[in-house]
Amino acid sequence: MFRRILALTIKEFIGMLKNKKSRMVLILPPIAQIIVFGYAATFDLRDVPVAIYNEDQGDISRDVIARFEGSRAFRIIDNLDSDDEIAPVINLQKALVVLHFHREFSKNMLSGRPGELQVILDGRNSNTALIALNYVQTIIADFNRQWAADHSMPSAPARLVVRSWFNRMLDSHWFIIPGIVALLTIVVTLEVTALSVAKEREAGTFDQLLVTPMTPFEILVGKSLPGMIIGLIEGTFIIFVTCFWFDIPLRGSLLVLYSGLFTFLLSAIGIGLMISSISLTQQQGLMGAFMFLVPSVVLSGFATPIANMPKFVQDLTLLNPMRYILVIVRSVFLQGAGFELLWTQYIPMAVIGIVSLAVAAMLFKRRLY
Amino acid sequence: MGRTSETRLSFMRLKGLIWKETKQIVRDPSSIGIAFFLPVALLLIFGYGVSLDAEHVPIGIVIEQPGPEANDFAAGFRDSDFFDPVFYESVQDAEKDLIERKIMGLVWTRSDFARTLLSGTTAPIGVIVNGVDANQARIVEGYITGVWIKWLSSYALSHGKPLSLPVNIKHRIWFNSAVRSRNFLVPGLVAVIMTLIGGMLTSMVVAREWERGTMEALLVTPVRIREIILSKVIPYFILGMGGMLLSVYISIVVFDVPFRGSYLALGFASALFMLTAIALGLIISTAAGNQFVAGQIAIVITFLPAFMLSGFVFDINSMPVPIQVITYTVSARYFVSILQTLFLAGDIWPIYLVNCLWLAIMAFIFFLIIKKKSHKRLI
């Protein structure tokens, strides 16, 4: 039995790697995706275009502006001379932020009253606007602290001492890139498994396989192994890039990480083979994989948190293996979490894997005809 | 011999081809499905699934020594829609829950909180956020700061000395003052989804004709290649516009996104964009030669770039320059910009026209490529 499974696995591999095109499909997308995702997918802003409308007659506003000039996050693109210019500069997306210093800004501050700074933001992408506002607030808060100290003003009665654990600089790459490990492995695994049976059906080789004494179980295992092996190899590749190219700390143990990857691949393969045994043609397999992949990526917490979704969608995500592996990968990478923290994430994936493999095997037997 | 009409378009042939294409669409549930079911399903999934607005964030409040001041401060979290506070008596318990992802962050007032406040020195309030999701952490931090400032001013007021900050920020977020992320995500999604739909609809159709051998038979008739191209573009254009209309309707009605521009402008831009999407699909289709490869390429080269590089969620300006350059070749980028402007800001003609111009240029180039790539010959 093992010999037959092994023969099938070897055959699958030769078939997959022999052909230049299919080799490309396995190698190019992961590289392209990790570069694009790695660099493009970030919520951190750089060079936010800022327009300054400075009505202030004193000098303090210039000190404030200097702080903006010194920040990597902002780039001053224009100085405005009147109220009327604010709307066009925002409307035309020339500036994302307009800083409006009031006429009495310096005067008020020198006399101990608050200097008023109006911040106008383009809310067409409200997330970007919020982040930019956050940056503005940070710069102003710094300035305020300095000012209060220099002018021996009474300080606020309480202040926040903020620390962020696991990602001190709150670099969103640290969040996105480990997630890519999960994303790419599921894409590759589905590609390998979801088409494997359909491809043979189309070519007529499946019949040829079925008339041999191989049992459906043997075929199933033989078809699963390549997905598992390729998934693990590509996963390793991406983990490697994550650690050594993007310099993201791997704080937990590889054992915990790989157990997670293994369970995750099991569930992905189960689902892939399920799709494959339903589809009669490769095209159906492809559509099926796509139909599964898109929601499972969107609803996994890969880019946006599950907690923000409506309740019923949150419940739906419990069926999504990606949700669990993302937690595992990120916790292991950034938090150094071990099994005692993560065991609740392994179980659902294992259940999904076993159930879907069983269903695949059943469909498989039924669709023999 | 008949007239030399080799280069002239024939209305009868074109009508016959369009009629044929239309019937095929009607009889093939998959194209109707792709045009109508898929955008609705995707829009709903994304619309509900993709939200950056944190609400009811579980947050730990550690009050080591309850007292009126600390309780007042904590009340700020209880009253906020952003937070679902969980109370702890010791910071160790809270930290444990933070590690176990039960809470996103914790706010910690020490036992000497009240005493320090009264003494006139600054009382530290400890804040720890879980930085794994950096974006979310930053948003939570911002919310906590908001609660803190609110508390500060009311505390100052109740002690008779109004809070005075050296620089006081007043912010206004235009176009989306409630900062609903759905308002910008949903229009962006419409662009992403329609890129995919347009590409998928057409990428398969030419490939299908080659695969089934019908193209070969078609070519050896008096038909002109332009007639074949037009007969593919027109029905799928109408179908795609139908899907677009449906998506816009869902955006406005289901997701309550305001629409501040004019429908005419929306229609025109959508039409231009649809042309680029369909043209891209046709290019893929002509290049791929079979439906399977065409479908695969369509997903890879339409969907992913539209999702990642159109600026619909990730800010283009913040990307490294080489990647920014690539975004110029993604037609969804222009359409995202148009849609976000039309929906949230209104008809801002300079932006609208520049982006339309880009779309028109892209459509033109795509059709040139199609013209060059397709001939009445097999190779």
Added chain:
Amino acid sequence: MDQAQSWQDDFCIEVSGLTKTFGSDDKIITALDNCSFKVKSGMVTGLIGPDGAGKTTFMRLCAGLLVPDEGEIKVLGMDAVRDFLKVQSNIRYMPQRFGLYEDLTVQENLDLYSDLLGIPKERRQERYEILMRMTGLAPFKQRLAGRLSGGMKQKLGLACTLIKPPRLLILDEPTVGVDPVSRRELWEIVYSQVEEEGMSVLLSTAYLDEAERCQEVILMHEGHTLGQGVPSEFSQKLDGHCFMLDPGSIPKRSLQRELANRDEVIDCIILGEKIRLVTIDTLDSSQVKQIFQLPDEVEVAHAPPRFEDAFIWLLKERLISLGRDVKLKVITHKKISDLPDEDIIVVKNLKRRFGNFYAVNGISFTVKRGEVFGLLGANGAGKTTTFRMLCGLLPASEGELYVAGENLRKARAKARERIGYMAQKFSLYVDLTVIQNLNFFSSAYGLYGKKQRERVEWALDAFDLRQEANTLSRDLPLGFKQRLALAAALMHEPDILFLDEPTSGVDPLARRQFWAHINSLADAGVTIMVTTHFMEEAEYCDRIVIMKRGKILAEGTPEELKKKYHPPGVDNPTMEDTFITLIEMKET
């Protein structure tokens, strides 16, 4: 139309020095190699040759769909390269796979082509009626083209090309996959057009018996033309070379095998109980007996030459001039000699239902060990369904099914170890090399170690695959693919071999080689079950059943059937005559 008729020229297609290659640097395939010939106007010209002869490439070149590497093509006096648009407007072309829109109805397909050809609305009705009458499609006007049978699809495809009768009609294998009855009707339509409209027709076919229906044929092989002329001229040259041998009690297969490889012989095949022999020299019966040292009980009689004989002759000459071996190979197989008369396949009242439709509706037959058993029928007769049930690929809805003594409804896996199966189209892994395929299938059948190595070696030698051992099976010529598929099915030395249309598309020599293998297997006691479209192949079988609409119409040896069902007035019926007679008889 008047113009079309008045247009007079001797040749509708003229090509000279035509060469066309495909492929990239690493693998160049020459589809046509310096071909020069002329196709006469106003008649049916057949392009005859096996797969890979270059027929389709030639037709596409004529239709202006391809550009030649070298040479000239003139179609209806126009340059098919420069004026391809004009050519495409003036000829009609039916590609191999109908070129119909399967999701449009019959009527809609006709309408589309009327639009494309610019037929005025008021003239259409009249033309449609003529075409419908001709094709017998009138009752199916509203049916989707995809729901038509293979034969009807071809007729509709033909009708679409005839909406506006062209001066030149090019048909690429119009009769492939079509049962003999529909095939005959297609030919009638084609000839009526040639006579009524003065049309020129160029059609290609791999069926050699169809060549005799053409007024002129061009024989092709691997991009070369082997000859051109009237079919009967080709066969007349072999008058006096053809003989029918009645072997009496001598085993026909071993006799055939012995004769086939003699240098004096062009061709030797089994026809029912008899053996047909074609010699290189003109001989008489007694000379035949003498030269081949035939025992007295063998009766030798002259037989009329057929077109196929001439084709084989030309083909062999060409292959020999290319230095290739044309001798038939024999393979060895372990002798299964115990209980020769055992019924190895027993089918009782077998039924298979799909929804409300019975694809197989109560058939019964038995196959004895060592028999070559044929399953024949028109498209949709239920052959393939029956076959799949016998192989255990499809469960039966009702009835009993024993294969190699195992009840297939219960012990499917056990029975599978004793059968070999070769599917209709080549269905081994095209991404794997020959040796990888053999290794895989031998492992799948549970072979390993020394035994496995032995069997793989055996397969490479017996099927002459050693030179191609490391070639991707995708790149193999069709004949090699067939041998590889057969080898893979025999890795585990099965008792029963199932062959589903094993030789469609291969050239006649490859088919003979293939049957030589089959015959040696049958001699070793392997039971062979075969489905086929080639009526001639049916004659290689010991016994056949003919199916229609899920039922068995007739069962018996080819001789018995030919005697029992032959068309009135025909003394020496072919299997095809018998088949058509039988089908039509049961129709009424």
